[in-house]
Amino acid sequence: MIVKSDALTARGRRTRETLVRAGREAFDEHGYEAVRVDDVCARAGVSHGTFYTYFASKEALFREVAAAVVGEMFAASVVGPAASGDPYARIEAANRLYLRAWSANSRLVRMLEQAATAEEGLRELLLELREVFVRRGADGLRRLQEQGLADPALDPRLTAIMLGGMVEHFARVWLDLGEPADERAAVDLLTRLWARAIGLTPASTSAEDT
Amino acid sequence: MIVKSDALTARGRRTRETLVRAGREAFDEHGYEAVRVDDVCARAGVSHGTFYTYFASKEALFREVAAAVVGEMFAASVVGPAASGDPYARIEAANRLYLRAWSANSRLVRMLEQAATAEEGLRELLLELREVFVRRGADGLRRLQEQGLADPALDPRLTAIMLGGMVEHFARVWLDLGEPADERAAVDLLTRLWARAIGLTPASTSAEDT
Amino acid sequence: MIVKSDALTARGRRTRETLVRAGREAFDEHGYEAVRVDDVCARAGVSHGTFYTYFASKEALFREVAAAVVGEMFAASVVGPAASGDPYARIEAANRLYLRAWSANSRLVRMLEQAATAEEGLRELLLELREVFVRRGADGLRRLQEQGLADPALDPRLTAIMLGGMVEHFARVWLDLGEPADERAAVDLLTRLWARAIGLTPASTSAEDT
Amino acid sequence: MIVKSDALTARGRRTRETLVRAGREAFDEHGYEAVRVDDVCARAGVSHGTFYTYFASKEALFREVAAAVVGEMFAASVVGPAASGDPYARIEAANRLYLRAWSANSRLVRMLEQAATAEEGLRELLLELREVFVRRGADGLRRLQEQGLADPALDPRLTAIMLGGMVEHFARVWLDLGEPADERAAVDLLTRLWARAIGLTPASTSAEDT
DNA sequence: AATGAATGAGAATTCATTCAT
DNA sequence: AATGAATGAATTCTCATTCAT
Numbered sequence: 001m002i003v004k005s006d007a008l009t010a011r012g013r014r015t016r017e018t019l020v021r022a023g024r025e026a027f028d029e030h031g032y033e034a035v036r037v038d039d040v041c042a043r044a045g046v047s048h049g050t051f052y053t054y055f056a057s058k059e060a061l062f063r064e065v066a067a068a069v070v071g072e073m074f075a076a077s078v079v080g081p082a083a084s085g086d087p088y089a090r091i092e093a094a095n096r097l098y099l100r101a102w103s104a105n106s107r108l109v110r111m112l113e114q115a116a117t118a119e120e121g122l123r124e125l126l127l128e129l130r131e132v133f134v135r136r137g138a139d140g141l142r143r144l145q146e147q148g149l150a151d152p153a154l155d156p157r158l159t160a161i162m163l164g165g166m167v168e169h170f171a172r173v174w175l176d177l178g179e180p181a182d183e184r185a186a187v188d189l190l191t192r193l194w195a196r197a198i199g200l201t202p203a204s205t206s207a208e209d210t
Numbered sequence: 211m212i213v214k215s216d217a218l219t220a221r222g223r224r225t226r227e228t229l230v231r232a233g234r235e236a237f238d239e240h241g242y243e244a245v246r247v248d249d250v251c252a253r254a255g256v257s258h259g260t261f262y263t264y265f266a267s268k269e270a271l272f273r274e275v276a277a278a279v280v281g282e283m284f285a286a287s288v289v290g291p292a293a294s295g296d297p298y299a300r301i302e303a304a305n306r307l308y309l310r311a312w313s314a315n316s317r318l319v320r321m322l323e324q325a326a327t328a329e330e331g332l333r334e335l336l337l338e339l340r341e342v343f344v345r346r347g348a349d350g351l352r353r354l355q356e357q358g359l360a361d362p363a364l365d366p367r368l369t370a371i372m373l374g375g376m377v378e379h380f381a382r383v384w385l386d387l388g389e390p391a392d393e394r395a396a397v398d399l400l401t402r403l404w405a406r407a408i409g410l411t412p413a414s415t416s417a418e419d420t
Numbered sequence: 421m422i423v424k425s426d427a428l429t430a431r432g433r434r435t436r437e438t439l440v441r442a443g444r445e446a447f448d449e450h451g452y453e454a455v456r457v458d459d460v461c462a463r464a465g466v467s468h469g470t471f472y473t474y475f476a477s478k479e480a481l482f483r484e485v486a487a488a489v490v491g492e493m494f495a496a497s498v499v500g501p502a503a504s505g506d507p508y509a510r511i512e513a514a515n516r517l518y519l520r521a522w523s524a525n526s527r528l529v530r531m532l533e534q535a536a537t538a539e540e541g542l543r544e545l546l547l548e549l550r551e552v553f554v555r556r557g558a559d560g561l562r563r564l565q566e567q568g569l570a571d572p573a574l575d576p577r578l579t580a581i582m583l584g585g586m587v588e589h590f591a592r593v594w595l596d597l598g599e600p601a602d603e604r605a606a607v608d609l610l611t612r613l614w615a616r617a618i619g620l621t622p623a624s625t626s627a628e629d630t
Numbered sequence: 631m632i633v634k635s636d637a638l639t640a641r642g643r644r645t646r647e648t649l650v651r652a653g654r655e656a657f658d659e660h661g662y663e664a665v666r667v668d669d670v671c672a673r674a675g676v677s678h679g680t681f682y683t684y685f686a687s688k689e690a691l692f693r694e695v696a697a698a699v700v701g702e703m704f705a706a707s708v709v710g711p712a713a714s715g716d717p718y719a720r721i722e723a724a725n726r727l728y729l730r731a732w733s734a735n736s737r738l739v740r741m742l743e744q745a746a747t748a749e750e751g752l753r754e755l756l757l758e759l760r761e762v763f764v765r766r767g768a769d770g771l772r773r774l775q776e777q778g779l780a781d782p783a784l785d786p787r788l789t790a791i792m793l794g795g796m797v798e799h800f801a802r803v804w805l806d807l808g809e810p811a812d813e814r815a816a817v818d819l820l821t822r823l824w825a826r827a828i829g830l831t832p833a834s835t836s837a838e839d840t
Numbered sequence: 841a842a843t844g845a846a847t848g849a850g851a852a853t854t855c856a857t858t859c860a861t
Numbered sequence: 862a863a864t865g866a867a868t869g870a871a872t873t874c875t876c877a878t879t880c881a882t
Contacts, residue, residue: 011882012845031327033243036872047847052874113386114324117241127387151406158391158399161383162376169375176323177337181368189368196361197403222862247856257864258857268856432841451747453663456876467843468878478877533806534744537661547807571826578811578819581803582796589795596743597757601788609788616781617823641861642866666851677868682853 016054018044024065024108032062032111062115066122069108070129076101077136087149087200092191094140095167098133099187102171110172137164141198151199163194226264228254234275234318242272242321269329276322276332279315280339286311287346297359297410302401304350305377308343309397312381320382347374351408361409373404436474438464444485444528452482452531482535486542489528490549496521497556507569507620512611514560515587518553519607522591530592557584561618571619583614646684648674654695654738662692662741692745696752699738700759706731707766717779717830722821724770725797728763729817732801740802767794771828781829793824 008016022044026035037058041048055061076097102109109129116123137160144150167190173179174186232254236245247268251258265271286307312319319339326333347370354360377400383389384396442464446455457478461468475481496517522529529549536543557580564570587610593599594606638646652674656665667688671678685691706727732739739759746753767790774780797820803809804816 009844009882015845031324034328037874038872046845048874049847049849049876050845052876053845056874058873110320110324114241114320117386118244130383130387154402155395155399158396159403161389162380162400162403165379165383166372166376169379170372173340173371173375176327177340179371185365186368189365190372192364193369193372193407196409197407199406219862225862246854259859259864259866260862262857263862429841435841451744454748457878458876469843469845469880470841472878473841530740530744534661534740537806538664550803550807574822575815575819578816579823581809582800582820582823585799585803586792586796589799590792593760593791593795596747597760599791605785606788609785610792612784613789613792613827616829617827619826639861639865645866667853668851676866678853679855679868679870680866682855683866686853688852 012054015044015046015050019046019051019054019061020064020068023061024068027062027065027111028107031107032115059115059119062111063119063121063125066108066112066115066125069105069112070125073101073105073109073129074132076104077133087144087147088191088195090140091194091200092187094136095190095194096183096187098164098167099171099183099190102168103175106172106175110176133164133168134160137161144198144200149201154198159198163197166190166193222264225254225256225260229256229261229264229271230274230278233271234278237272237275237321238317241317242325272321272325273329273331273335276318276325276335279318279322280335283311283315283319283339284342286314287343297354297357298401298405300350301404301410302397304346305400305404306393306397308374308377309381309393309400312378313385316382316385343374343378344370347371354408354410359411364408369408373407376400376403432474435464435466435470439466439471439474439481440484440488443481444488447482447485447531448527451527452535479539482531483539483541483545486528486532486535486545489525489532490545493521493525493529493549494552496524497553507564507567508611508615510560511614511620512607514556515610515614516603516607518584518587519591519603519610522588523595526592526595553584553588554580557581564618564620569621574618579618583617586610586613642684645674645676645680649676649681649684649691650694650698653691654698657692657695657741658737661737662745689749692741693749693751693755696738696742696745696755699735699742700755703731703735703739703759704762706734707763717774717777718821718825720770721824721830722817724766725820725824726813726817728794728797729801729813729820732798733805736802736805740806763794763798764790767791774828774830779831784828789828793827796820796823 019040023035023040026040026043030039035058037051038048040058040061041051051061055064078097112122112126112129116126134157138156141150141154141156141159145152145154145156170186170190174181229250233245233250236250236253240249245268247261248258250268250271251261261271265274322332322336322339326336344367348366351360351364351366351369355362355364355366380396380400384391439460443455443460446460446463450459455478457471458468460478460481461471471481475484532542532546532549536546554577558576561570561574561576561579565572565574565576590606590610594601649670653665653670656670656673660669665688667681668678670688670691671681674681681691685694742752742756742759746756764787768786771780771784771786771789775782775784775786800816800820804811
């Protein structure tokens with residue numbers, strides 16, 4: 001007798017949101033397996049009977065949390081046309097956003113990866129998330145290639161996957177494994193490596209040096 | 211009650227090895243949580259009672275499996291002085307090895323990462339594994355810098371982490387998420403990006419082209 | 421808090437009746453245990469809260485449903501003086517009514533039997549129901565014995581229980597277990613067996629044959 | 631990890647049997663729904679973990695109990711050629727056995743009937759049980775008809791169902807609903823009604839009277 | 841009268857681990 | 862060394878019922 005989100009009173013909506021928030025925190029802190037439904041309920045301050053008023057199972061809650069995370073990351077991935085001019089600056093801005101988005105959610109994304117092995121629906125969500133970032137990277141590279149600013153021999157998609165993976169992976173190592181580094185330095189280096197790797201022509205790169 | 215590895219009859223050693231092998235396969239296929247001790251025993255063809263003759267717990271078995279995996283990856287990470295001459299070729303060889311080593315064990319390494327969150331001992335093992343690869347990468351880069359073949363401004367350790375992460379991460383996406391690509395093309399592109407990123411001077415790079 | 425039936429507005433009476441009807445259908449289709457209060461409410465189109473405005477518990481609803489069923493069966497058990505004349509024809513008419521009454525409600529009666537084990541009140545209801553049919557059968561037999569048409573050695577009550585049970589039981593086997601038979605043939609045979617069993621004298625029986 | 635019955639040590643077999651016995655008693659006393667797995671375990675003196683070593687679920691235990699009951703009833707239904715000669719005496723003997731067999735298991739059989747509604751496998755078991763008794767009755771009648779001792783116009787199967795139902799149903803009313811009667815009188819009357827109903831010719835019937 | 845959110849006792853089941861043989 | 866029966870803590874989920882609005 002799960003109640004759908006759009007058939008709820010204000011109070012119901014509030015409770016539901018509280019549960020999602022509590023679940024997100026709990027999953028993020030302890031991992032999917034380690035979280036018991038009762039933990040989430042305790043954190044949300046409701047009985048576990050109430051939990052099942054809103055979610056059919058722990059997994060259903062996770063799906064909801066995962067969807068929220070993915071949604072936020074989509075939102076965070078938009079560079080905005082502001083940082084316009086300089087290609088190098090654009091890459092830098094994108095990398096900063098990328099690093100932040102993944103840093104903020106790295107544990108949940110990894111849980112999603114893990115859970116995606118078993119759950120069909122989650123797998124799709126994960127692939128979709130990845131695709132958004134890959135496509136963004138690939139499109140950016142293609143544009144630079146068309147402008148004659150990047151090595152035209154590089155396969156845009158594969159390159160985007162690899163360099164995007166470099167950023168994503170660093171987010172993990174940095175935060176989850178505690179590799180010491182400060183954001184500025186990290187973004188600087190990631191950007192430099194990225195730019196060089198795609199052969200961003202000296203013209204723009206040197207702009208920074210002057 | 212647990213029998214130490216070196217105080218075993220030949221028969222005992224065989225049983226123990228069978229269990230480790232069975233555990234490794236099971237963990238790799240289904241993940242740590244999803245594997246029951248009984249599954250491992252069934253696969254190894256021994257009773258549950260026997261399991262506890264050799265391992266104090268499921269976790270102890272995992273530790274053993276993880277150690278074996280890490281050992282193999284260490285072994286696999288040695289480039290060998292054979293591919294000597296050309297820096298680019300060395301990087302290429304290293305990338306091929308790197309990619310293969312991580313591909314072969316990506317699921318288990320991820321499980322190790324996950325488990326490391328909770329277990330102190332595993333955390334150390336994981337950091338150690340990572341360190342070996344990072345150091346190898348950093349050392350290689352430092353050597354190139356000393357020879358004037360790579361950008362001396364790059365922090366060797368951070369650069370190695372980032373570029374190594376690129377390879378490691380690609381191994382996951384490629385195998386676990388099924389991104390289509392063939393090894394040759396992948397190694398080629400990874401190497402090209404890596405070389406360019408560290409500013410490997412044309413002199414050597416072009417050596418390949420001629 | 422429970423509103424009594426006679427202190428209700430027209431609207432309230434309607435809601436209450438809807439619930440009883442919905443409960444009866446649900447119980448009949450799925451059995452007492454399998455029916456959740458929510459199922460009844462959904463079927464009746466009211467909220468669970470409303471249910472408790474009219475019934476103190478699920479069991480209270482069942483009691484009401486059971487009483488209704490028993491009432492209907494009482495009503496159905498009246499042969500009416502119409503089929504007067506011939507004793508055999510009277511038995512046949514009674515058997516037809518008997519078979520129909522039990523057929524129509526066999527599942528609910530069985531649930532009542534089952535529930536009666538635990539609930540004192542229901543036990544009485546059940547015994548009362550049974551008694552009506554037993555008494556009717558016994559009275560009929562006694563009359564025939566007095567008229568010299570049936571074996572005077574038979575204990576009227578016990579005989580009525582046994583022959584009545586034959587009809588009742590056949591209703592179950594026929595409908596619930598799907599033993600194929602058509603009503604006409606079944607009533608014919610039941611009547612023939614019944615008449616012969618009580619030694620209904622040829623005089624009347626043969627009346628049918630001529 | 632349910633262990634099959636034939637792969638058990640003596641101790642295991644003993645435990646399993648204890649559980650079946652405990653389950654049978656519990657079901658008989660309280661009904662399927664009212665019995666918790668823990669009740670059975672407590673009665674058997676084992677932990678509930680042990681229960682699941684032998685049975686996959688409460689339902690699986692019930693299936694086993696039901697099969698045992700049906701087996702016993704099959705065994706009990708054999709009249710044996712001893713009571714040979716007199717048809718009336720044979721019917722009487724059969725009725726006594728019939729009444730006893732159903733009396734001894736009436737609650738469990740009713741539970742089986744109830745459960746059969748939901749479970750396919752149980753339904754078959756029930757139908758099989760019924761069929762054995764029906765066939766036995768039908769065969770007996772057919773033989774009498776061939777010998778010219780019973781009304782040849784009666785459909786053997788339908789008649790057996792009806793008269794068998796009379797006995798079966800009486801067993802319920804007698805034991806479960808507490809209708810007072812002693813076995814001798816009940817068997818006498820059931821037999822007299824049965825014999826008369828099928829038109830068992832006076833020749834044999836009167837044999838009893840002399 | 842009606843609603844529907846909240847409750848929590850209760851039941852089934854899993855599985856790592858122990859221990860007698 | 863090996864076996865496998867026994868254990869019980871832990872966890873998920875259900876559903877009748879209460880109560881504030």
